[in-house]
Amino acid sequence: MDAPAPPQPPTQSWLWPPSLLPAPLGLLRLDPTGGALLLLGLAALLGWSWLRRHRPPGIPPGPAPWPVVGNFGFVLLPPFLRGKSWLNRRVRAAGLDLSSLGSQVLLTDLARVYGNIYSFFIGHYLVVVLNDFHSVREALVQQAEVFSDRPRVPLISLVTKGKGIVFAHYGPVWRQQRKFSHSTLRHFGLGKLSLEPKVIEEFKYVKAEMQKHGGDPFNPFPIVNNAVSNIICSMCFGQRFDYTNSEFKKMLDFMSRGLEICLNNQLQLVNICSWLYYLPFGPFKELRQIEKDITTFLKKIIKDHRESLDVENPQDFIDMYLLHVEEEKKNNSNSSFNEDYLFYIIGDLFIAGTDTTTNSLLWCLLYMSLNPDVQDKVHEEIERVIGADRAPSLTDKAQMPYTEATIMEVQRLTMVVPLSIPHMTSEKTVLQGYTIPKGTVIIPNLWSVHRDPAIWEKPDDFNPNRFLDDQGQVMKKETFIPFGIGKRVCMGEQLAKMELFLMFVSLMQSFTFALPKDSKKPNLTGRYGLTLAPHPFNLIISKK
Structure with missing residues (x-):
């Protein structure tokens, strides 16, 4: 089965905020330190723009991540700005209220947007959600040797010591x-x-x-x-x-x-x-x-x-x-x-x-x-x-x-x-046409499986x-x-x-x-x- 093409984020033009350029235009010529800082800031902004536009090829579809914090950077924002996050936009577009949704319901509803297999990032960790019985069975039974490890994420490791x-x-x-x-x-x-x-x-x-x-x-x-x-x-x-x-x-x-x-x-x-x-x-x-x-x-x-x-x-x-x-x-x-x-x-x-x-x-x-x-x-x-x-x-x-x-x-x-x-996943694999890299966190959404109208x-x-x-x-x-x-x-x-x-x-x-x-x-x-x-x-x- 051919992998569906991941959705492409809309093109955006990124402008350097004028508030960050209070110095005279001749700064680059007159102050090498200021010029280096400006170039460094511009490189960082261009890198951010690139990261926002690109996801690893072949992985399941999903929202574009922010650098460092992934798709959940909005939790760092003050409450009045969180409403502008990708999650709130998607939930509102589906006619739902984020505050009243449990995580399992939210992940099930996001399958309407991205399909039964989709992905997002928590920090640099790629997370893939499986929302239907066939994908859960293929991963956990038919490819059990690859999909049976547990995530090596800090919170779990700190509490359980991997034991x-x-x-x-x-x-x-x-x-x-x-x-x-x-x-x-x-x-x-x-x-x-x-x-x-x-x-x-x-x-x-x-x-x-x-x-x-x-x-x-x-x-x-x-x-x-x-x-x-x-x-x-x-x-x-x-x-x-x-x-x-x-x-x-x-x-x-x-x-x-x-x-x-x-x-x-x-x-x-x-x-x-x-x-x-x-x-x-x-x-x-x-x-x-x-x-x-x-x-x-x-x-x-x-x-x-x-x-x-x-x-x-x-x-x-x-x-x-x-x-x-x-x-x-x-x-x-x-x-x-x-x-x-x-x-x-x-x-x-x-x-x-x-x-x-x-x-x-x-x-x-x-x-x-x-x-x-x-x-x-x-x-x-x-x-x-x-x-x-x-x-x-x-x-x-x-x-x-x-x-x-x-x-x-x-x-x-x-x-x-x-x-x-x-x-x-303990090694790189393919699941229903999608590339699943080694070290990917897999969430089998059993709530969705047990509420599947099919x-x-x-x-x-x-x-x-x-x-x-x-x-x-x-x-x-x-x-x-x-x-x-x-x-x-x-x-x-x-x-x-x-x-x-x-x-x-x-x-x-x-x-x-x-x-x-x-x-x-x-x-x-x-x-x-x-x-x-x-x-x-x-x-x-x-x-x-």
Whole structure:
């Protein structure tokens, strides 16, 4: 397929501003220093003009970048000038309001202007956005070896040090760490360490907390967040925390805030000038403090595990990792398995595992409250298959297609990781006719994939039946990829599905959820950090 020609910016005439030429015209003849400065300024201006007119040949289309700052230099401008940026012009031309758009919606709407594959620059980093299933699959599955690395951008490197599973660079070390982590996590879905009884046990605390509110409106976020985090804690740390534990509550608040501010426009400037990360004010200082506090919390837990480790009876992920570290020391002096790497993996599991499943459950509760007819059908299926008294089990899932389809439809519409985690190309390649240079940042827009009208009929409508066949059984669709695809697919996918199903069914089995009377309809666009969270909302429960 031939690459479409990149759009050419309109020709402009660049004039030297008279205000910069207060000196006499004879300056060049009379003052060599002044003449050199003038020539240097003219060369810089001509270079700027050239950069504004040119993009590397063959790359996907997109707006012309500014030198040094790329396409997001407007964040450096005072507010009254930002309206003149390329982004604001494009958004207004499409009849949209930039202030009300989430990043995922904005990137989807820009595909109307530039096509399903387009590019822009953040500083000198080329970023390519993939907005349809075919381009995402070709990149992440068919060219997986090229597209599976992570960006080496300063903000990510400063926070993660290139370690862990989620943000670590693709290579032998990542493969070793992921293989061990994935096989260990599977133990928590099966056998004596299964999380299923822990999920059911944790729900008893959720139920008790919700019942304290009686018929009064309440915010479900802290209760759901505590419960989901405790399930992760049971798996990783071998313990749960009481909902009133101040240190635990503080850590959960730090996690939510850290994910929310990490895409702050000012923080993105760290990717242009990395030293900005150390500024002693604003979001820079706040993010560093959050990182410090979470580090202290997790490293203390690892230290306690090391001191109390029972070699014959490992209880959780940390125990199993520490035992593997000791085995590796005997056989491989250059092993990547050590306590430092464990810290980053635990951070990934704790932060990513809590935030994503919490938001999925909150979205489920919100959509049930907004769609009482769907909630009634879920209640009917639970009553028929499980009844009112028995706790749900994963073995019930096969007999509950409508409930499963409902969860899938909420996941499709809300996509809690709407832009996936950015990928990076490890070598130069060609994608659907476009040249993609080595080191290009790739954003798979999963939000756009799940709202594509070419795939989903009436994509903005909430309709669980789209996942059911004529016999009322669940249909698996290859275009439904809430956990991503390719080598970087979420390694906790099976655990997340189990946790989401068991907790959702337990909630629906015990309560009917509704919005308070006379409350405004919640904004369904969500709040975007690294994950998509619903805007704050209150619920009223009634016993079934």
